[in-house]
Amino acid sequence: MSRFLHLPVAGHPTIRLIGFPHAGGATTAYFALSQRFPPDWDVMFLEYAGRGRRHRERLATSFDAVVEDALQAVDPWTDAPFALFGHGFGAAVARAVALRLLERGCRPRWVGSSGLTPGRSPVLDRLAGMDDEFMVDWMIDAGGIPEMVRTTPEFVALTARVLRADLQCLDGSGELPPLPVPLGVFGGDADPLAPAADLARWAAHCAAGCTVTTFPGGHFYLFGDQLPALVAAVTAAVRSAPWSRPGAVP
Template sequence: MNSTDNSTDGSTALWLRRYHPATDRDVRLVCFPHAGGSASFYHPVSAKHSPVADVIALQYPGRQDRRREPCVTDIGTLADLITEKLLTQSEKPTVFFGHSMGAVLAFETAWRLEQKGTNAPRAIIASGRRAPATTRPETVHERDDDGIIAELKLLNGTDPGLLGDDEILRMALPAIRGDYRAIETYRCDPEDRAVRCPITVLTGDADPRTTLDEAAAWERHTEGAFRLEVFPGGHFFLATQPAAVNAQISRELEKIGKS
C-alpha cells in the first residue's frame, strides 16, 4: 500500500474526486453517491467540510465524464473496486458518508477494509437507506424508461431540469438503470456482515423506500455504537436540510479527530 495520497495515478483520479483539495488535513470524509448519482452531488459537502477534512467524493463508472465506461451492476464488485482505490490513500481517521445505494456501498467497503486491517473508517453515516439485510421485492431496473423516470419523480431527487431534457436524460438512464440493478439484486446476511465501527443512520420520516423500522435495523450490522436520526421529509431529505445533515457529518469528524 502506498503511504501517500496517489493523486498522480490517472485510474485512481477517475474514482476519487477532490473538489477542494486538502490532503494535509488530519481527518478524511469519503462520500458515496446514490443510484444514478455522481461525485458532483457532494460538491457542496466538500466546500463545507474541506476546511477541516480531506474530502473525497467517489465517481462510479458510467456517468458524467465516465459515461463511456460500462456501469458496474453488482454491489460487491463495485465495493471491491472502491476498496482497491481507497487503499492507495494515506491512512488517517476517516468517516464514510453514503446516501441510498451509497449507504450500502459505504458499509460494504468499510467491511472489506476492516477485513484487510487498514484504511477502515472510524465511523459510517448511512443516509436514506434501509438496513442491508432488509429486503423488498423491487424491480425498477426491469422497467422501461418511462417506468424508471416515474420512480425518479416519486423519490424527488433528480433535477427537474434533467427530467425535462430528453437528450440529457437518455444519456443518464443507462447509469441509473445499472445502479438500480446493482442495489435491487444486492443481498446481505446479517450473521455474516457487521462492521466494528459505529454507524449513524439518517432517514426521512416520509421516505417511501425506507420505514423507520428498516432504518433502525442497521443496528444489527455494527459491533460499535448505533444512533438513528430522523428528519422531516422524504428520500432526499438531505437536499432540503443540508445544514442539519452537515451538522451530523461535523459531529462525526470532530469525534474521530479527538479519538
C-alpha cells in the same frame, strides 16, 4: 482522470470523509454538501463508472464489481483518519468497502448510512419495474436527478440505463456481516424508500454502536433545507468516534 469529486485541504487533513452517491447519481449532486464540512477536512465523493467524469467507462454489472472499484479508489487515501458515508445505494457500498478495508487491517473511524434500511425495499422493486420515463420522472420529482434530464429522450434513456444498472447491483448486494465500526444512520421522516421506522433495524447489523437520526423530508432530504443539519450531525459523529492509526484493527 480522478475517480473523485475532491475538495482537498492544504497540508494534512484532520479528517478525510469519503462518500458514495445514490443509485443513478453522480458526484455533482454532492458538491454543495462537500463544501459545508470543516475547512480542515478533506472531502471526496467517488464517481461510479459509467457516468459523470467516468462516463466513458462501462457500467458495473455486479455489486462486487462496484465494491472492488471503490476499494481500489479509496485504498490510497487511507493514510489519514478517515470516515465513510453513503446515501441509498452508496450506503450499501460504504458498508461493504468498510468491511473489505478491515480485512486488510485498515479501520475507518466511522461509517455513515443514509437513506437505506436493511433488507429489500418493495418500493425500490416497484421503481425498478417502471418504464424508463416514469422511473426517471420519479427520481427527478424526488430530487435525486436534475430537472434538465427531462429535456431530451436521449437523456432519459441514458439516465434510466445508469439507474437500472445501479439498482441491479444493489439487488445483488446480499447480507453482510455486522460492522465492527461505529455506524451513524440517517434518513428522512417521509422517505418511502427507507421508512424512518425501519432505520433502527441497523443496530442488529453493527457491533460497535449505532445511532439513528431522522430529518424532515423524503429520500433526498440531504439536498434540501436539511443539508446544514446533516453536515453538523455527521461532523459531530465523526469527531466523537475513536480512531486507530492505519494498520491497527482492534
